[in-house]
Amino acid sequence: MSALPSSPVRRRRAFLTVFWKEVRENLRDRRTLISAFLTGPLLTPLIFVMLINVTIHRELDKAEQPLKVPVIGAQYAPNLVAALKAGGIEPQPAIANPEQAVRDQAADLVLRIAPGYAAAWRQGEPVQVELIYDSSQRDAGTAVERASNLVQSYARQQGMMRLVARGLSPTTAWPVQVARRDQATAQSRAVLLFNMLPYLFVLTIFIGGMYLAIDLTAGERERQSLEPLFANPVPRWKILLGKLAAIGAFSTVSLLICLLAFSLVGRFLPTDKLDMEIDLGWRFAAHVLLLQWPMIALLAALQSLVAAFAKSYREAQTYLSLLMMLPILPSIMLMVMPVKPRDWMYAVPLLGQHLGILDLLRGSGIGAAHLALCLAGTTLAALLAIAVAMQLYRAERLAISA
């Protein structure tokens, strides 16, 4: 019988031993590989680019293409109709029930000119032109705005001519004029479109580590390997840290692939057509990686925590897909009620990353103070989650499967 191994130097390898075993084992699992390195990081950039392309092209189409609008009572106002035609509207024959047609989405909008138009016009009285539309149809928004602008500019033009005919300066009627000075840069306009990007990154991290998190806790319990594992002379927290590191490694690689994919597809986005500028290059990627670093640790700990509560692999999957809803909250919150970013928000995990990435997209870059707040806040949360996971890992019933 040999001497018992007990030197502390030998035992220090436990963390790395667990880490490499988990990495090696999971690299042999096709499902984990596909979801962590293929579908997870690549699907989101693809869907994103497709969505953006469709959106941009539809907007461009609407602005350029002739707009077909049914006009009721076109015969009462030939001049107005001519002006509309000049503005790119193709008047269509009148329809019987315009309200119903708009509600049924048979027409985006209908223009109705009252029969008394000509008489009122001749007497110099105000006349009414009705635009019938449904503002809950977002799709029709551009068309409605175009038609409404055309009618209004025709009205303004006619008004000016009347003033001139009466020997007055046209400016008399408009003592105040609004001059719009849009301060949006080409980059900040793009941010509106890219609001979902921070969520997609978190989602990628989540999916990258998900199968590992399940396998390392619920899966290990289901195949009853925790009991022999815990019979080894290694503190449980060291085993847990090795496993968390393995989850983090997979998430990191997943995020890297995703960022690489975005920097490639970023070149194919038709953002210049909308006068936008977006830089998804390596500087952006490096900053996102830095911002998400503590988030990777936090998510790994949270996923392990949730998966450890589950009795089986399947149950863990269900719980984790519910947890996946959590990171979408800041994106939704900011979309529903756009608030002005305040300093403390950067310290909130998820929200901080969201704001930071939007700052990067806006082209202004994230300030050092905000960056520090974001990293510190999320690191603190990650440490807390890891501590709770360690506590849970010490529970007696965790290892017992039967």
Add this chain to the structure above:
Amino acid sequence: MIEVRDLHKAFGAVKAVDGVGFAARDGEITGLLGPNGAGKTTTLRMLYTLMTPDRGQVLVDGIDAAADPLAVRRRLGVLPDARGLYKRLTARENIDYFARLQGLPEDELRTRRDALVQALDMDDIVDRRTEGFSQGQRVKTAIARALVHDPRNVILDEPTNGLDVMATRALRQFMLKLRDEGRCVLFSSHIMQEVGALCDRIVVIARGRVVADETPDALRAQTGEANLEDAFVKIIGSDEGLAA
């Protein structure tokens, strides 16, 4: 040497272990015999520090398991009821993983692993992934994994469960070899033939208590039954849960 003193463990209202005490000596095979649900597995789990006893003490080579669980685990080789192999790793990788967790240096790891592969006659399976292993191959791998750090004390929970006759015979030979090397071998079983054939000492557990702690011969003498099976039934008070 494993000493157990007055162990208690309850799960809610159920007293799984209710005052178990015995000693398993070096160079002996000690059998823990009892019907299903008698508290054998729970007792063993407290021995290898997976569970903390509500009351009582576990000493392994004189070390208190409550005071220094890591030192105790270093001195134990454990084959739990749940074998729990990693199916995407080969048998060799399974063994190496535990050897490294035990802190074996690489050269010692190789020597020990190869010796166990020889002794357990698993040359043909050592480089196969354990997914799809037969029950016998699984137990062999799990035993090699448990003994790779050359522990003085060996705990086997129902080691012959699910094995065929040949595999069972081979495993018994292996256990005798471990005993002859001077180790303390403690195993649980609900099969009395096995216990009778192998053990130097038998600890009978029923309803969470030790009801007998004797050599097989002494058991027969104490109960006045020539047949071990009849002796067990007499001690336990019923023939519930015992298999021949």
